[in-house]
Amino acid sequence: MSTKQGENLMIDINKLITKKGNINSGILAVVDAQDRFVVTNIDIDDLVPSEDNFYSLTNIESLKENIEEFGLQQNLTVMRRPDKKYEIISGHRRHEACRLLVKEGKKKFSWLPCRIIPTMSDTVKNILLITMNSETRKKTSAEITEEIERLKILYTDYKKENPEFKGRIRENIAENMGMSVANVGRHEKISKNLIPEAKEAYKAGDMNFTAAEEMAKMSAADQKAVYEKTEGKPAAKDAKQHQQETHRETAPPKKPKLQPSAETEHKIFAVTATVAMLEEKKSEALVLMQTDEENGNTGGAANRKAQAQYLDHLQETAEKDLEKLKR
Numbered sequence: 001m002s003t004k005q006g007e008n009l010m011i012d013i014n015k016l017i018t019k020k021g022n023i024n025s026g027i028l029a030v031v032d033a034q035d036r037f038v039v040t041n042i043d044i045d046d047l048v049p050s051e052d053n054f055y056s057l058t059n060i061e062s063l064k065e066n067i068e069e070f071g072l073q074q075n076l077t078v079m080r081r082p083d084k085k086y087e088i089i090s091g092h093r094r095h096e097a098c099r100l101l102v103k104e105g106k107k108k109f110s111w112l113p114c115r116i117i118p119t120m121s122d123t124v125k126n127i128l129l130i131t132m133n134s135e136t137r138k139k140t141s142a143e144i145t146e147e148i149e150r151l152k153i154l155y156t157d158y159k160k161e162n163p164e165f166k167g168r169i170r171e172n173i174a175e176n177m178g179m180s181v182a183n184v185g186r187h188e189k190i191s192k193n194l195i196p197e198a199k200e201a202y203k204a205g206d207m208n209f210t211a212a213e214e215m216a217k218m219s220a221a222d223q224k225a226v227y228e229k230t231e232g233k234p235a236a237k238d239a240k241q242h243q244q245e246t247h248r249e250t251a252p253p254k255k256p257k258l259q260p261s262a263e264t265e266h267k268i269f270a271v272t273a274t275v276a277m278l279e280e281k282k283s284e285a286l287v288l289m290q291t292d293e294e295n296g297n298t299g300g301a302a303n304r305k306a307q308a309q310y311l312d313h314l315q316e317t318a319e320k321d322l323e324k325l326k327r
Contacts, residue, residue: 039075041111044102046085047078049092052126054146055133057096064097068106072098075113077132079125089117089125090132123157126150134177141209142202148173148184149191178286178308180316190216195223197232206233214239222246264325271322278315282308 076091088095091114098109120128130147139147155169170188174181190209193216194202201207207215214236215223226234226242289304 039113039115042078042086042114044095044098044110044112047076047088047095047112047114048081048085049088049095050129052129053088053092053133054150055092055143056140057093060093060097060100063093064100067094067097067109068101072109072113075115077117078114079117080119086114086116089129092133121161123154123161127154127158130154131176140205141212142205144177145187145190145202145212147177148187151176152188175309178289178305178312180309180312182316183312186213189213193217195220195227197227198223198234201227201232201234207235211236211239218243268322268325271318271325275315275318275322278311278318282311282315285311 072094074091074094076094077089078086078091079089081087091112095112098112101109117128130151134147151173152169155167155172159165159169170181170184173179174184177184190202190212194212198207198212198215202212211234215226215234218226218239222242226238229242230238285304285308289301289308292298292300292304
């Protein structure tokens with residue numbers, strides 16, 4: 001395919017809706033149907049990182065060393081811009097690593113293999129950007145929360161542009177990300193309720209998912225107090241302790257809590273181990289799903305995705321049982 005082929009293709013928006021109402025699968029299906037996946041070499045100076053990319057460019061140095069030794073093993077996915085350059089949809093880390101290699105004088109990395117996808121609306125483009133990048137990297141909890149927040153907005157916009165789409169937004173997000181609907185809801189609460197300072201700490205890795213979830217249950221004033229007390233690095237125990245100290249005087253007297261029996265402690269230990277095991281198995285399933293997708297094994301990828309969703313459901317149930325045992 002020459003660089004001119006594919007430039008003027010427009011996706012038929014109606015074909016993006018599958019029978020199950022899965023927008024992401026529809027987008028990929030239409031792209032695959034209109035683009036024969038021919039790889040074109042493009043000058044690195046004509047490749048522009050997407051302004052909508054929010055994923056962190058981590059471990060660039062090790063990626064750069066790998067590319068220098070073994071070459072670029074995977075193409076970038078790009079879309080033609082009006083100024084005749086190409087917007088990167090997937091491959092920002094690879095582009096940055098090659099840019100640094102060129103800067104060091106290694107000119108053979110000045111031309112990068114790219115798949116040029118058809119021109120599409122901003123809404124569809126950004127859904128595709130998240131879909132492609134989500135499946136090719138190990139994400140932080142904060143990046144998953146950001147994905148869900150953005151997809152919620154994008155799917156809402158998509159439904160306004162295409163009233164014939166009847167899919168439920170939260171369910172579609174859960175299906176496309178291999179998560180339970182309940183877990184999507186947990187991320188949504190973090191996105192909606194965290195104060196700006198806490199959100200920044202979460203994105204920077206100074207606060208994990210559990211702490212973010214605990215903070216999101218609190219008022220803005222209480223969140224700010226915990227944030228300042230911990231110098232911007234709150235843990236879940238800090239949020240819980242603040243809640244206990246703040247509301248101790250106003251709370252009605254409670255019956256003395258009985259110490260858990262040896263049997264209960266054993267159950268807590270067992271369920272905690274189960275939760276950790278399910279999380280590990282779920283991560284393994286998602287990695288295998290990614291490998292199957294990269295190798296074109298769509299059937300295997302679908303099975304791995306279903307497995308990950310089932311494990312996520314089991315983990316959610318086990319976490320609820322654990323909370324009951326700890327009461």
